[in-house]
Amino acid sequence: MSMKKKTSYLSLFRYLVSALFILVLTSESMLAQEASQELFTVNNTWMLVATFLVFIMHLGFACLESGLTQSKNTANILFKNTTIVAIGLVTYAFVGFNLMYPGDFSIGQFFGFAGFGLDPGVDGNTVAYADGAYTYWTDFIFQAMFAATGATIVSGAVAERIKLSSFLVFVTIFVALVYTIAGSWKWGGGWLDQMGFYDFAGSTLVHSVGGWGALAGVIVLGPRIGKYVDGRIKGIAGHSMPLAAIGVFLLWLGWFGFNGGSVLSADPELVSLVFVTTCLAAATGIIGAMLTSWFVQNKPDLSMVLNGMLAGLVGITAGADTVSVNAAMLIGLVAGIIVVGSVLLIDRAKLDDPVGAISVHLVCGIWGTLAVGIFSVNPDHSFVTQLIGVLSYGAFVFPAALVIFYGVKATLGLRVSEEEELRGLDVSEHGMKAYGG
Amino acid sequence: MSMKKKTSYLSLFRYLVSALFILVLTSESMLAQEASQELFTVNNTWMLVATFLVFIMHLGFACLESGLTQSKNTANILFKNTTIVAIGLVTYAFVGFNLMYPGDFSIGQFFGFAGFGLDPGVDGNTVAYADGAYTYWTDFIFQAMFAATGATIVSGAVAERIKLSSFLVFVTIFVALVYTIAGSWKWGGGWLDQMGFYDFAGSTLVHSVGGWGALAGVIVLGPRIGKYVDGRIKGIAGHSMPLAAIGVFLLWLGWFGFNGGSVLSADPELVSLVFVTTCLAAATGIIGAMLTSWFVQNKPDLSMVLNGMLAGLVGITAGADTVSVNAAMLIGLVAGIIVVGSVLLIDRAKLDDPVGAISVHLVCGIWGTLAVGIFSVNPDHSFVTQLIGVLSYGAFVFPAALVIFYGVKATLGLRVSEEEELRGLDVSEHGMKAYGG
Amino acid sequence: MSMKKKTSYLSLFRYLVSALFILVLTSESMLAQEASQELFTVNNTWMLVATFLVFIMHLGFACLESGLTQSKNTANILFKNTTIVAIGLVTYAFVGFNLMYPGDFSIGQFFGFAGFGLDPGVDGNTVAYADGAYTYWTDFIFQAMFAATGATIVSGAVAERIKLSSFLVFVTIFVALVYTIAGSWKWGGGWLDQMGFYDFAGSTLVHSVGGWGALAGVIVLGPRIGKYVDGRIKGIAGHSMPLAAIGVFLLWLGWFGFNGGSVLSADPELVSLVFVTTCLAAATGIIGAMLTSWFVQNKPDLSMVLNGMLAGLVGITAGADTVSVNAAMLIGLVAGIIVVGSVLLIDRAKLDDPVGAISVHLVCGIWGTLAVGIFSVNPDHSFVTQLIGVLSYGAFVFPAALVIFYGVKATLGLRVSEEEELRGLDVSEHGMKAYGG
Numbered sequence A, B, C: 001m002s003m004k005k006k007t008s009y010l011s012l013f014r015y016l017v018s019a020l021f022i023l024v025l026t027s028e029s030m031l032a033q034e035a036s037q038e039l040f041t042v043n044n045t046w047m048l049v050a051t052f053l054v055f056i057m058h059l060g061f062a063c064l065e066s067g068l069t070q071s072k073n074t075a076n077i078l079f080k081n082t083t084i085v086a087i088g089l090v091t092y093a094f095v096g097f098n099l100m101y102p103g104d105f106s107i108g109q110f111f112g113f114a115g116f117g118l119d120p121g122v123d124g125n126t127v128a129y130a131d132g133a134y135t136y137w138t139d140f141i142f143q144a145m146f147a148a149t150g151a152t153i154v155s156g157a158v159a160e161r162i163k164l165s166s167f168l169v170f171v172t173i174f175v176a177l178v179y180t181i182a183g184s185w186k187w188g189g190g191w192l193d194q195m196g197f198y199d200f201a202g203s204t205l206v207h208s209v210g211g212w213g214a215l216a217g218v219i220v221l222g223p224r225i226g227k228y229v230d231g232r233i234k235g236i237a238g239h240s241m242p243l244a245a246i247g248v249f250l251l252w253l254g255w256f257g258f259n260g261g262s263v264l265s266a267d268p269e270l271v272s273l274v275f276v277t278t279c280l281a282a283a284t285g286i287i288g289a290m291l292t293s294w295f296v297q298n299k300p301d302l303s304m305v306l307n308g309m310l311a312g313l314v315g316i317t318a319g320a321d322t323v324s325v326n327a328a329m330l331i332g333l334v335a336g337i338i339v340v341g342s343v344l345l346i347d348r349a350k351l352d353d354p355v356g357a358i359s360v361h362l363v364c365g366i367w368g369t370l371a372v373g374i375f376s377v378n379p380d381h382s383f384v385t386q387l388i389g390v391l392s393y394g395a396f397v398f399p400a401a402l403v404i405f406y407g408v409k410a411t412l413g414l415r416v417s418e419e420e421e422l423r424g425l426d427v428s429e430h431g432m433k434a435y436g437g
Helices: A003-067 A071-100 A136-157 A162-182 A191-195 A203-221 A239-264 A268-296 A302-317 A323-347 A357-375 A385-411 A417-424 A425-428 B003-067 B071-100 B136-157 B162-184 B191-195 B201-219 B241-263 B269-296 B300-318 B323-350 B357-375 B385-411 B418-423 B425-430 C005-065 C071-100 C136-157 C164-182 C193-195 C203-221 C241-263 C268-297 C302-316 C327-346 C357-375 C385-409 C416-421 C426-429
Strands: none
Touching: A003 A071, A003 A136, A003 A239, A003 B003, A003 B357, A003 C005, A003 C241, A003 C268, A071 A162, A071 A425, A071 B269, A071 C241, A071 C268, A071 C302, A071 C327, A136 A162, A136 A203, A136 A239, A136 A357, A136 C268, A162 A203, A162 A385, A162 A425, A191 A385, A203 A302, A203 A357, A239 A268, A239 A302, A239 B003, A268 A323, A268 B003, A302 A357, A302 B071, A323 A357, A323 B071, A323 B269, A425 B357, B003 B071, B003 B136, B003 B241, B003 B300, B003 C005, B071 B136, B071 B162, B071 B425, B136 B162, B136 B201, B136 B241, B136 B357, B162 B201, B162 B357, B162 B385, B162 B425, B162 C327, B191 B385, B191 C385, B201 B300, B201 B357, B201 B385, B201 C136, B241 B300, B241 C005, B241 C071, B269 B300, B269 B323, B269 B357, B269 C005, B269 C071, B269 C136, B300 B323, B300 B357, B300 C071, B323 B357, B323 C071, B323 C302, B357 B385, C005 C071, C005 C136, C005 C241, C071 C136, C071 C164, C071 C426, C136 C164, C136 C203, C136 C241, C136 C357, C164 C203, C164 C385, C164 C426, C193 C385, C203 C302, C203 C357, C203 C385, C241 C268, C241 C302, C268 C302, C268 C327, C302 C327, C302 C357, C327 C357, C357 C385, C416 C426
C-alpha cells in the first residue's frame, strides 16, 4: 500500500467529515428556519384574529352608547361611531403609527416621529419585523384598531348634545396626536417604559386616556337639558337595553383580542392565562356590581351590571398577564363595586355622562393600573411607579383634551342649539330618524 | 509513518464519528421538540378561538330568549343571562372544573373531586398539560364557557314568571354541582365513558342536561298567566324577531367553537369535517323545520325555522366527528322535523316553554345522542349504550333539578306574584324598563 | 498491522459514513414532513377561522336588509336570509362545489361538472388536498359559505314585494347553477383565468354576480307601491338604523375572512397586507360617502355612510392582495363617492332597490375589478382583460337571472298581491308580526 493511497484515504476521510458537518449544520439551520417560519405564521395568525376581535369592539361601543341614550339621538351616535373607526384608521396610517412607535425619540423620551405614511411596498421587507413574531402590516393594523377605541370612549360621554362636525374635529386631533404621543411614553419605549411603568394592554394607555378625554368633554359641554333641574338629578333612561347588552357582550368578545393580542404572540401559556384572568375579572365585575347595586339601589340594575362587566374588563387590562387568577377575581370584584359608586357620585357631582364612560374607563382604568402595583407577581412592578404613570397620563391628556375642546368651542362651536337638542340630533344633524314605520 | 500517528488518526476518526452522531441526534431531538412546540401553539390557539366562540353563545341565548318573550320582561332576561355567565365561570373556577375532571373518582366512577380552586400559579407547569395539546388555563376556560351554556338553557324555559333571586340560587347549584357531576361520567372518564357511551360535544352532556333542568322548571313553575285559558292554548308572541334571529345566528357562530373546539386540537381533518357536518346539519334543520311548518301550520313560521337551525345543531353535536356528511344532513333534517312537532306537542301538553328550550335542547339532544348509535362510522358505538347514556342522564338530572326547584320554592319562593308577573319583571324585579323614549 | 485489519477499518469507515448520511437525510426528511404538518395545521386553522367569519356575513345581510326596510316585512326578510344560507350550503354540497371546481371542463373552458355530492368518507384522503394548505372539507365549507353570500345580495333588492316561494325557487337555481358556472370561469381555472383575468376575492365573482341578479329582479318585479308616485320619488325609510348598523359592522367583520381567507393560506405577509388594504378601503369608503353625502344631500346621511363602508369593502375585494396601501385608500375613497351618486341615480331611474344592493355590489364590484387593472403592482394584470371579465360576467349572469325571474313569474307568479304588499309580507306570507307586545 503506497503512502499516496493512504493519504488519499485520509483526504477522503477529511473531506467526508467536513461534508457531513456542513450537511448536518445546513439541515439544522434550514429546519430551524422552517420551524421559526411556522411559529411566525401561528403568531401572526393569532395577532390577526386579535385584530378582528378588537375591531368588533367598535360595534360594541356603537350598540352600548346608542342603547343607553334616547332614540332621538341614535342615528347620530351610530354615525359618530362609524366615522370614528374610519378617522382612527386613516390618521393612524398617516401619522399615528409613526408617532406612537417612533423608533427614536427627538424630544427627550417624550416625543418622536418616524415620518408620514406607511411603508408603501406591497411586499416590502416586513417578514423580519418584530423578531419574527408578526409582520409590519399586522403590527400596524392591530395597533390602529386600538387607537380608534381610545377615541370612541369619549363619544359616549358627550352624546346627545355635541355638534357632529365639532366632535369629528376633536376626534381627529385627539386620536392622531394625543393618544399616540401619550402611548409612545410606554408602548413606544419612552420615559415611562424606561422607568418600569407597566400597562399590559391599556388600562391607562387606552381606557384612562379615553376617560380623561371624556371627562374634559363633559366639563366643557355641560349637562344635557333636563338632566339636573332645580338641583335635582333626573334620570334620562336609555332607549334600548337589548342594544346595550349586545354592546357589552361584543366588548367582552373584543377583549379576548384586546388583552389576548397584547401578548404580541400566540405564546400558549401567556395567552391562555390572559384569557382566564380577563374572563374571571369580567365575571366578578358583574357580581360585584350586582351585589352593590342590589344593596345600594335596592333593586339590581341591569345597566349597572353591564357596566360592572366592563369595569372588571378595564380593571384587569393593565395586569392580565402578571397577576394570579385569584388576584384577577379580586381586581374585577373591586372594579364592579367601584363602578356603581362612581356612576352615582359622578352624577351627584352634576357631571352628565350618559353612558358612564368616565366611571368605567377612567376610574376603573386607574384602579387597574394601580392594582398591578399591588398584585403583580413580578417584583419589578411598583405601586409608586404605577401611580406616577397614572398621574402623568392625567397631567398630559386631560389638559390637552380641554385645550382641544375649548379651541373647537371657540371656533366651530361645540354644542347644538337648545332647539336642536330637544328635537334630537338625528333630525337636526342628519335629517333622518333612526326608527321608522 | 509511526504506529502512534496511525492510532491518532483512528482516534480522531472515532472521535469525529461520535461527535457527528451526537450532533445529528441532538439537532434532531431539538428540532423535534421545536416542532412539537409549534403544533402545541397552533392547537392551543385554536382552542382559545373556540373558547371565544363558545362565549358568544351567551349573547346568542340572551338575544334569542329576550326576542321570543314580551318586552316587559326583556331587562330581566338580559340580567339573568349576564349574571349566569358570571356565576358559571366563578363556580367553575371554585368547584366545577375539579368536579367534572376529578382525575380520580372517589365514589365508584360516579363522583370525584380534585379540591377547591385553580392552580394559582401565574406560570405553573401548565405547558405539559393534555399531552401538549393545550395549557391548563386553556382547558379550564374552554370548559368553563361550556358549563355556563348548560345553565342558560334553563333560563329561557322559565322566563317571564320566575323570581330573580330564586333563579340565581337554582343556577348556582345546578351549574356548580349537577352539570359538573353528570359531566364527569363521560368527559371526566367516569362510568359511562368506560362503558363506551359517546357524546362528542354535548348533545346529552350539555343540551339534554340543560333541557332536563328546563323541563323540571316548567313543571314546578306552571304556565304563565293567560297562556292556557279555559283549556285553550293562547299564543304569547315574542316582542322582537330581529333579536331572536340575531340570537340564533350567534348561536350557530358559537357552534363552530362548541363542536370545532371539542376536537380538543386543531387536527385539520377532524376540525374541518366537524365544520362541514355541523353546518350541513344546521342547514337541513332549517329546511326540515321550514317544510314541516309550511305543511303543518300552513304558513312557514320564522320562529320554527330559527328553532330548526338550533335543532339541527343540537342534533349533530353528539356525533359531529363520527358520521358521514350525508348522515349529518339526515340527522339535521330529522331534528328540524322533530322540533316543530315537539314544540306543538309540548304546548298541547300545557307545558309552557316560552322559547322552545325543551324541544330544541332536550328532545333534539336525545335524538342526536341516539343518532350516533345509528349513523356512526365507528363500530364501537352502539345504539343500546347511547340509550343507556340518555336514560342515565335523565334519571339523574331531572330529579336533581326537581329537588333544587322544590327546595328553592319551599324556602325563597319560586314565582313572582300575579301582580308582578302582569306588570312585567323589568319593573317589578329591576325597577326599570328595557325600552325607553 | 495486517492488511485485513486496515481493510476492516476502511470498511467500518465507509459503513459509518453511509450510515451517517442516511441518518442525516432521514432526519431531515422526517422533520421537513413534520414541519409541513405544522404549516398545514396553521393554514387549515386560518381557513376555518375565515369560514366562520364569512358565515357571520349572513347575519350581517339579514340585519342590514331588515333594518333598511319597513317593520311589516321584517320577519319575511329574516326568514329569507335564514333559508338562503341553508339552500346555499345544501345545493353547494349536492352540485355547486363540483360545478365551480370541476377539475376538467367538458364544454370548452366554460362548463364542467365533477359529479353529484361530496366525498362521503369521514376520513377520506383529504389531507393531501390543495398542496397541503388545507383539507378537502375546509375547501368545501369555505367556498360554500361564499356561495350563499352571492344569493343573499339579491334578497335585499327585491325585498318588500317578492313572493316567498318564488324567491326561494329563484335562489335555488341562481346559487346552484348561475353563481357556480360563472365562478368556474375564473376560480375553477376556466377561460377567464387562462386569459389572465384577476379577481382576488370576488368583486366580480361574488358581488357583481349578486348585483346582476339584483338588477334583474328589480326590473322584472317593478317598484314597491308608493315608491314612485306621479313621477316623484318618495322615500320609504327603513325601520331600524341600529339593525342596519349592526349589519354593516358584521359584514366588515366577515370581510376579514372573505378577503383574508382568499389568500387560501395563513401566509403572514399576504394575509396581513390584505387586512390592511381591506380595512383602509372600508375607512376611506366611509369618509368618501360622508363627504359626498354632506356635500350633495346637505346633511350627512347615516345609511349613505354605512353603504360607503360596504362600497369600500366591495371595491377592494378584487385587488386586496395586489395593490399598495395608498392605492387601497384611493380605491375605497372613490367607491364611497361612487356609491352615493349611484344610489341617487338608480333611484332617479326608477329602479327601486330598497337597500342599495345594486350600487354597492354591482357598481362598486365593477369599479373594484377595473381598479385592479389600474393599480395592481403585478404587471400581468391589464385593464382590458379586467374589462373583458366584467363584461363577460354581465353578459352571462344578467340574462340568466332575467330568464329565471321571468320563468318563475310565468309559472308561480313573482309578486305578492297589492293587498298583501300593503299589509306587509310578515302577516300575508308568515301569519305573524316581527315586533310584539
